[in-house]
Amino acid sequence: MEKNAVIAENLSKSFKKVNAVKSVSFGIGKGELFGFIGPDGAGKSTLFRMLVTLLLPDEGKASISGLDVVSDFRKVRNILGYMPGKFSLYQDLTVEQNLNFYATIFGTTVKENYHLIKDIYVQIEPFKNRLAGNLSGGMKQKLALSCALIHKPEVLVLDEPTTGVDAVSRKEFWEMLGRLKHEGITILVSTPYMDEAILCDRVALIQDGSILRIDKPDEITKSFGKPVFAVKSDRTHDLILDLKSFRGVEAANLFGNQVHVVMNNSDVDAGQITTFLKEKGQTSLDVREIEAGIEDCFIDLMINKS
Amino acid sequence: MNTILFILQKEFLQVFRNKNMLPIIFLLPVVQLIILVNAATFEMKSIRLQINDYDNSGISRQLISKFQGSPFYNITQAAYTSLDPESSLKKGNCDAILELPHDLEKDLRTKGVVKVQLIINAINGTSGGLTYAYTASVIQDFNGILINEQIRPQNPDKSRTIATTHSFWYNPELNYKTFMVPGILVLLITVISLLLSGMNIVREKEIGTIEQINVTPIKKYQFIIGKLLPFLIIALGELAIGLTIGKLLFNIPMVGSLPLVFGVAAIYISCILGLGLLISTMTDTQQQAMFVSFFIMIVIILMSGLFTAVENMPHWAQVMDLFNPIAHFIKVMRMVLLKGSGFNQILTEIYYLTGLSFLTLGLATWRYRKTS
Incomplete structure (x- = not known):
């Protein structure tokens, strides 16, 4: 992480009534895998569209490898690979034709940079004569990634690449990103999935157009500082209500089939919670103290902000 | 490039x-x-013309046969009738009606002038105008014949006319x-x-x-x-x-x-x-x-x-x-x-x-x- 590959300073963009991105600043090091984590509508796509020169920012500026995204947009486009959230390759061209087309308009050939996409492309190569529109969701993503990489970009911007992709393909996709990182490519990726955050070098938690926090995933969880308990019972709905009435409970949220409880002080232990819940008539209880996850941190940040 | x-x-x-x-x-x-x-x-090939002949004389029949001889007309006759003359126009059974008055031949011989009436469906202005032009030229033509037959022998000077000859360029047919x-x-x-x-x-x-x-x-x-x-x-x-x-x-x-x-x-x-x-x-x-x-x-x-x-x-x-x-x-x-x-x-x-x-x-x- 020598110098910053991507820099944004006070970037803002608003549409008619919505302030989609509010004065966002960050710096991303070269070769870093940087995640933007936030719910739908947080402003991730708008932020990305400004970085890839598709939207003009209202305020602030941004640069990619030292090139300003507004004044040097043409040069920026040469060193950038962008994969929009919506599949946007030509559905009526075949896999191979799409790849060739994107290679040629960047003035390169598939052969020249084949080593970059080899791992990904071999998986879809058996279908190279199939129309892109007839590929499955996971294969479409692989093709889109191949096309975004074919000109050996310095910076790769992926807008929700794993949304709507099955669990296995998601895992594979992140493994590929890990390999690309070793090629020295800076990768910006946005996702609504919290579990993908830990796979990034650093993440920015983003909500309502503002960045709540930027840090390494484990730093974020480590610095959480409040005890978290995972509670299970056979009456999950009442469980949340009961827990919220317990003293010192800051938040109780459903995670799968268990409830994560955040306490505002550390003088409570699992036993006390169990006793309390038993009095409330809960049965089949399982209460354990756990490490805070990234999602706990995110929810905590969201609550404390508002 | x-x-x-x-x-x-x-x-x-x-x-x-x-x-x-x-x-x-x-x-x-x-x-x-x-x-x-x-x-x-826009060519007019079949104008449906109804002729109401109230005269039924030699001259009126001559005029009718003149129309029948023309390729542009489909003639329907309603001779001897005094039906509502416009009914067939309203029904759309014909495009135009030509009324030949009762004293056509008599007036022509005694007064030398006679008026016939032409009623045209002009909803489509262009074809209405064309129908008028065609019909008028047929009657004009018929006039010429009448003049030649009846007036010329006694008074040849009155038949002086200016003749136009024409040729269609670029699309001769x-x-x-x-x-x-x-x-x-x-x-x-x-x-x-x-x-x-x-x-x-x-x-x-x-x-x-x-x-x-x-x-x-x-x-x-x-x-x-x-x-x-x-x-x-x-x-x-x-x-x-x-x-x-x-x-x-x-x-x-x-x-x-x-x-x-x-x-x-x-x-x-x-x-x-x-x-x-x-x-x-x-x-x-x-x-x-x-x-x-x-x-x-x-x-x-x-x-x-x-x-x-x-x-x-x-x-x-x-x-x-x-x-x-x-x-x-x-x-x-x-x-x-x-x-x-x-x-x-x-x-x-x-x-x-x-x-x-x-x-x-x-x-x-x-x-x-x-x-x-």
Whole structure:
């Protein structure tokens, strides 16, 4: 992480009534895998569209490898690979034709940079004569990634690449990103999935157009500082209500089939919670103290902000 | 330059991949040309004329047989009747009624003057006028015969008349098809190029592919040329097919230079493609683009002089037509193909078409932005 590959300073963009991105600043090091984590509508796509020169920012500026995204947009486009959230390759061209087309308009050939996409492309190569529109969701993503990489970009911007992709393909996709990182490519990726955050070098938690926090995933969880308990019972709905009435409970949220409880002080232990819940008539209880996850941190940040 | 070639290649791949588009692009216009040219005609071949003969004399029968002898009329007679004379006109059973009064022959012999009444259905003004002109000329002709037969022997001086002789140039047989084929051809290549280009960029917008294209280093002009060239080639090909059909099927004359026709056609098609692209850049969905294209197309086609002569339009409409590329190109097609006009004679049209092309293409390039 020598110098910053991507820099944004006070970037803002608003549409008619919505302030989609509010004065966002960050710096991303070269070769870093940087995640933007936030719910739908947080402003991730708008932020990305400004970085890839598709939207003009209202305020602030941004640069990619030292090139300003507004004044040097043409040069920026040469060193950038962008994969929009919506599949946007030509559905009526075949896999191979799409790849060739994107290679040629960047003035390169598939052969020249084949080593970059080899791992990904071999998986879809058996279908190279199939129309892109007839590929499955996971294969479409692989093709889109191949096309975004074919000109050996310095910076790769992926807008929700794993949304709507099955669990296995998601895992594979992140493994590929890990390999690309070793090629020295800076990768910006946005996702609504919290579990993908830990796979990034650093993440920015983003909500309502503002960045709540930027840090390494484990730093974020480590610095959480409040005890978290995972509670299970056979009456999950009442469980949340009961827990919220317990003293010192800051938040109780459903995670799968268990409830994560955040306490505002550390003088409570699992036993006390169990006793309390038993009095409330809960049965089949399982209460354990756990490490805070990234999602706990995110929810905590969201609550404390508002 | 290479970039343009790659876009070209891509566009052709897409056009020819789409199995439904090919017949639409090439077969439909041919079918339309054959149907339209045969159907759209202003020639009056069968005026349904009802003659109410109240006189039933020698002269009235002579006049009726004069009409019966003409190829333009289908005569129905309602002799001896005093029915509501207008009823058959209202029912639509006839196009015109000629009333021969009771004392036709008697008045003619004693007073020398007699009036007959012609009632014409003039809902369609053009055919109404033509019916009047035809009928009046038949009666005029009949007058001449009467004068010759009855007056001339006693008084030969009164038959002095001025005679006109005429010859029809450029279309000696007054063949309506010769007039229509060039016009309808223009119409067809207009529809094809406007719709193809109008739907194109907006389609990329709808599917989202424009996003991916916009982040590439492709320059605006490369993108637009790459988009337009395939359609220009397709439209010129279509013109070639159309002209071949016109020659083989309708035997229309091709007096002028064909390279000139294709040269002007290239300018004209660029103008229409520019218009299509402009529509494409200003709309967000194919549906919007389709509606806008249709509205514009209907106006410029109806004002183009294909069906009605531009010279008969009100002054403001004629001024508007200076900016109507179809009007200029139809004029060029008719002038070059039928009259054999050369480059110098159609220079004004070429100026206008070139100017309009720069205008539409310039606006389209300006409107097409890669950032928003």
